[in-house]
Amino acid sequence: MNKQLLFVKRPKGEADASTWSLETNPIPEISEGEILVKQHYVSLDPAMRGWMNEGKSYIAPMEIGSVMRAGSVGEVIASKNERFKVGEYVSGHGGVQQYAATDGKGFYQVDPKLAPLPTYIGALGMPGMTAFFGIQEVGKIKEGDVVVVSGAAGAVGSIVGQIAKIKGCHVVGIAGGAEKCTYVVDELGFDACIDYKNEDVKARLKETCPKGLDVYFDNVGGEILDIVLGRLRMRARIVICGAISQYNNKEAVKGPSNYLSLLVNRASMTGMVVFDWADRYQEGALQMGQWMAQGKLKTREDVYEGIENFPETYNRLFSGEKNGKLVLKVIEK
Numbered sequence: 001m002n003k004q005l006l007f008v009k010r011p012k013g014e015a016d017a018s019t020w021s022l023e024t025n026p027i028p029e030i031s032e033g034e035i036l037v038k039q040h041y042v043s044l045d046p047a048m049r050g051w052m053n054e055g056k057s058y059i060a061p062m063e064i065g066s067v068m069r070a071g072s073v074g075e076v077i078a079s080k081n082e083r084f085k086v087g088e089y090v091s092g093h094g095g096v097q098q099y100a101a102t103d104g105k106g107f108y109q110v111d112p113k114l115a116p117l118p119t120y121i122g123a124l125g126m127p128g129m130t131a132f133f134g135i136q137e138v139g140k141i142k143e144g145d146v147v148v149v150s151g152a153a154g155a156v157g158s159i160v161g162q163i164a165k166i167k168g169c170h171v172v173g174i175a176g177g178a179e180k181c182t183y184v185v186d187e188l189g190f191d192a193c194i195d196y197k198n199e200d201v202k203a204r205l206k207e208t209c210p211k212g213l214d215v216y217f218d219n220v221g222g223e224i225l226d227i228v229l230g231r232l233r234m235r236a237r238i239v240i241c242g243a244i245s246q247y248n249n250k251e252a253v254k255g256p257s258n259y260l261s262l263l264v265n266r267a268s269m270t271g272m273v274v275f276d277w278a279d280r281y282q283e284g285a286l287q288m289g290q291w292m293a294q295g296k297l298k299t300r301e302d303v304y305e306g307i308e309n310f311p312e313t314y315n316r317l318f319s320g321e322k323n324g325k326l327v328l329k330v331i332e333k
Contacts, residue, residue: 001024001025001026001027002024002025002026002027002028002097002098002099003022003023003024003097003098003307003308003330004022004023004024004025004067004095004096004097004098005020005021005022005023005067005068005095005096005097005307005310006020006021006022006023006065006066006067006068007019007020007052007062007063007064007065007066007067007068007069008020008021008064008065009064010052010053010054010064011049011052014315014318015049015052015311015314015315016311017311019052019311020068020310020311022307022308022310027099028099028101029101030078030079030080030101031080032080033080033081033103033104034079034080034081034101034102034103034104035076035078035079035080035081035084035090035101035102035103035104035107036076036077036078036079036099036100036101037072037074037075037076037077037090037092037094037099037100037101037102037107038074038075038076038077038098038099038331039072039073039074039094039097039098039099039100039330039331040073040074040075040117040329040330040331041072041073041074041117041118041121041303041327041328041329041330042070042071042072042094042095042096042121042327042328042330043070043071043072043121043122043125043126043127043325043326043327044070044310044313044314044316044317044326044327044328045070045071045126045127045155045317045326046219046242046244046317046318047242048068048069048070048314048317049317049318051069058273058275059275066095067095067096067097068095068096068310069093069095069096070093070094070095070096071091071092071093071094071121071125071126072091072092072093072094072095072100072121073089073090073091073110073117073118073120073121073125074089074090074094074100074117074331075087075088075089075090076088076089076090081103081104083104084104084107084109088109089109089110089111089112089117089120090104090107090108090109090110091107091108091110091120091121091125092104092106092107092108093106094107096307096310096328096330097307097330098307098330098331108281110124114289115289115292116301118301118303118325118327119299119301121325121327122155122299122301122324122325122327123159123288123292123297123299123325124285124288124289126274127155127156127159127325128159128284128285128288129274129277129281129284129285130156130241130272130274131156131157131159131160131163132159132163132284132287132288133272133274133276133277133280133284134156134160134217134239134241134272134274135147135160135163135164135215135217135239136163136167137272137277138237138239138270138272139215139217139237139239140215140237141163141164141167141169141214141215142167142168142169143167143168143169144168144169144170145164145169145170145214145215146169146170146172146209146211146212146213146214146215146233147160147161147164147169147170147171147172147213147214147215147216147217148171148172148173148174148205148209148213148215148216148217148228148231149161149164149171149172149173149174149190149216149217149219150173150174150216150217150218150219150220150224150225150228151174151175151219151220151242151244152173152174152175152180152181152184152190152193153173153175153176153180153181153183153184153323153324154219154324154325155324155325155326156219156241156242157173157175157217157219158184158188158299158300158324159288159297159299160217161173161184161188161189161190162188162189162291162296162297162298163297164215165189165190165191166291166296166297169215170191171190171191172190172191172192172193172194172205172208172209172213173185173188173190173192173193173194174193174194174196174201174220174224175193175194175195175196176195176196176197176320177195177197177198177320178195178198180193180195180323181193181194181195183323187298188298191208192208194208196224201224201227202227202230205227205228205231206231209231211233212231212232212233212236213228213231213232213233213236214233214235214236214237215236215237215238215239216228216232216236216237216238216239217239217241218238218239218240218241218242218243219241219242219243219244220242220243220244221240221242221243221244221253221254222243222254223254225238225243225256226256226257226258227258229256229258229259229261229262230258230261232261232262232265232267233265234265234266234267235265235266235267235268236265236267236268237267237268237270238262238267238268238269238270239270239272240269240270240271240272241272244317244318299324299325300323300324300325301324301325301327302316302322302323302324302325302326302327303327303328303329304316304326304327304328304329305328305329306328306329306330307328307330309328310328313326313328
């Protein structure tokens with residue numbers, strides 16, 4: 001049997017257990033051209049909250065009654081598709097379920113001998129590609145730049161900062177709590193980290209970036225974005241990757257009031273969606289894998305177990321009760 005988490009109600013504000021329904025259905029039969037994937041792990045990402053909303057976005061909203069959308073990694077256990085063989089491991093968007101039947105579009109083979117499976121939905125998956133292309137292609141970093149990253153201990157931010165260090169930048173992170181800030185500096189090699197929960201962000205930003213900043217990689221939006229706008233250098237670049245502080249708002253999203261700093265400093269603010277670089281994922285994964293093998297790039301996956309625990313695990317995205325990339329193991333064996 002196949003345990004599936006179905007999306008049954010569009011949330012207003014925070015999603016809770018009533019947003020989903022856990023159901024058990026027969027394992028699907030595959031048709032010609034399809035594969036059956038026994039899914040081991042699914043990815044939990046802040047973007048999930050946006051996928052639940054109605055309205056125009058960079059991707060179609062989820063339909064009520066559909067399997068909850070999620071990145072996944074697992075083993076091919078049946079195949080009627082010549083691209084995939086039984087016994088291979090693949091990653092794609094299989095959703096929050098134990099078994100996924102798919103035509104293989106968007107799925108690609110991965111090698112568990114080269115990296116643990118959760119890494120393929122973390123540093124070598126969508127979060128890693130977001131960081132890789134976001135900070136380089138949109139942020140256009142160069143050696144000597146001063147780079148600030150919010151959500152610095154998270155799946156994307158932690159990699160953004162490390163890439164910036166590899167490229168010769170001065171990197172300051174922003175994270176919640178002393179433990180995360182210590183991890184970002186001592187383990188990941190950032191030059192400094194600001195604890196937004198216990199420190200004055202404006203004062204610490206002035207202290208850690210006395211001459212201002214060249215690139216801001218934004219994962220949180222809200223008040224912190226406004227503060228950073230006040231510290232821009234000439235022709236600074238802001239990468240809008242996410243705004244997790246605003247995702248659960250019941251009222252209108254709070255936009256930046258300090259945006260005229262963009263005009264004064266001839267700066268730019270650009271949104272980025274990782275799917276725009278889908279045809280270059282292999283390039284990104286190859287480079288990331290090389291950096292990992294060389295010890296230049298560290299990753300951390302925070303793995304929880306049990307598909308029935310999805311709602312409480314999902315909420316860790318917004319409470320901050322996680323360390324690194326949030327992953328859920330959905331298969332018992």
